[in-house]
Amino acid sequence: MSQTFVLPDVGEGLTEAEIVQWRVAPGDQVAVNDVIVEIETAKSLVELPSPFAGVVGELLVAEGATVEVGAPIITIAGADAAPSVVGQSEHGEPAAAESEGEGAVLVGYGTGGAVQSRRRKPAQAPVKSSVGVVAKPPIRKLARDLGVDLADVTPSGAAGEVTRDDVVGHASQASVFRNIQTPEWPQVREETIPVAPQAAASAPASAAAVAEANGEREETIPVRGVRKATSSAMVRSAYTAPHVSVWTDVDATRTMELVKRLKASPDFADVKISPLLIMARAVIWAVRRTPMINAAWIDTEDGGAEIQVRHYVNLGIAAATPRGLLVPNIKEAQSLNMRELAAALEKLTLTAREGRTTPADQQHGTITITNIGVFGMDAGTPIINPGESAIIAMGAIRQKPWVVDGEVRPRWVTTVSGSFDHRVIDGDGVSRFVADVASVLEEPALLLD
Known part of the structure; x- marks a missing residue:
């Protein structure tokens, strides 16, 4: 008997996903709940377990291809239907699998969007390839995206695994050596690189890598996954919420002094401290003084509208990741003390960099911070995250001449800027909020009130 496994709805309300990496090959023996494939939706990387036990027959979709929910992706010969748990319900209870005949699909992922990676091992366990390189799945995907052969990378992880910094460093070094000689302009003026679904597995990891290898003048990059979801959300936000932006320069010298003291404090020895921590506390404090900044515009079914004011802060932090822009948020951030908030920020950042941010981490945000200062930018007019009414940008902190008590002195200066939904809050509230931050x-010391 042979069973066909189709791409399931993993509970995010999405219609398609990309096949990132097959964990099995034709002829492999699999048991129920063995992870067989890693997929990427518009919001997360998800590992799918097998609902069948048997021998892998055919992989019906190539790595890199995007397929719709319900499309067949693998056959398993001699398969027995799953008699036990293969996933979780939206409330976390075990859920069984449907496996009646052809087209059996996994159920029990729930509809709330709180998708987690399904692993039989601990989530952090490195995965060893056939050539002996130890690296986690998100690191392998990053290597593919950057065109890095993991076999050439020197690992620095505690368990001998290749880390994200190892891959990025190797890619940067390779880029330096590639650019020692300036290539000639190619003869071909324009060329579009086709990325057909069935050809994706044999194509280079990214169109940019293809262009560099072959010297084309232009390349075409398919829009899918996180980039597709982000572009749709940003267009919707820009054309539905009337944005207004303001900014102000700030003498952040005392913030830098506080950061230095916290780094030296034994109470903060095991957490990362940065100016972003003080910025986060400042935003939470300012929200309490101007609650409308934390509200949301809601269109009602009768054609009207209402404003939903949230008396809690799910603090979003815009994160640039190998998968694109993500905005995970810290739930109930207003209830955290300084050390707890520092730990939450560190966990959020590491999770995003490793590609383990789940859809649940990105839902129900109330206000967002984007730290453009890490890229050397001073200010900007960011687009509001859908479902929110404000996004605050923290610029680079630089030493600049500043007038203090009538004298020009060197001070640490930054710029606080932001965009706001003018339907929800007026200019006086916006200005008061930014001034508070x-x-x-x-x-x-204002935080001590």
Whole structure:
């Protein structure tokens, strides 16, 4: 008997996913709940377990291809239907599998969008390939995206595994050597690189890598996954919410002094401290003083509208990751003390970099911070995250001449800027909120109230 496994709805309300990496090959023996494939949706990387036990017959979709929910992806010969748990319900209870005949699909992922990777091993366990390189799945995907052969990378992980920094460093070094000689302009003026679904497995990891290898003048990159979801959300936000942007320069010298003291404190020895921590506390403090900044515009079914004011803060942090822009948020951030918030920020950042941010981590945000200063930018006019009414940008902190008590002195200066939904909050509220954030960065002792 042979069973066909189709791409399931993993509970996110999405219609398609990309096959990132097959964990099995034709002829492999699999048991129920063995991870057989890693897929990427618009929001997360998900490992799918097998609902059948048997021998892998055919992989029906190539790595790199995007397929719709319900499409056949693998056959398993001599398969027995799963008699036990293969997933979780939206409430976390075990859920069984449907496996009646052809087209059996996994169920029990729930509809709330809180998808987790399904692993039989601990989530952090490195995965060893056939050539002996130890690396986690997100690191392998990053290597593919950057065109890095993991066999050439020197690992620095505690368990001998290749880390994200190892891959990025190797890619940067390779880029330096590739650019020692400036290539001639190619003879071909324009060329589009086709990425057909069935050809994707044999194509280079990215169109940019193809262009570099072959010297084309232009390349075409397919829009899918996180990039597709982000572009849709940003267009919807830009054309539905009337954005207004403001900014102000801030003397952040005392913030830098506080960061230095916290780094030296034994109470903060095991967590990362940065100016972003003070910025986060400042935003939470300012929200309490101007609650409308944390509200949301809701269109009602009768054609009207209402404003939903949230008396809690799910603090979003815009994160640039190998998969694209993600905005995970810290739930109930207003209830965390300084150390707890620092730990939450560190966990959020590491999770995003490793590609383990789940859809649940990105849902129900109320206000967002984007730290453009890490890229050397001073200010910007960011687009509001859908479902929110404000996004605050923290610029680079630089030493600049600043007038203090009538004298020009060198001070640490940054710019606080942001965009706001003018349907929800007026200019006076926006200005008061930004001024409050700036006040805390100038004098963090205000947080002691």
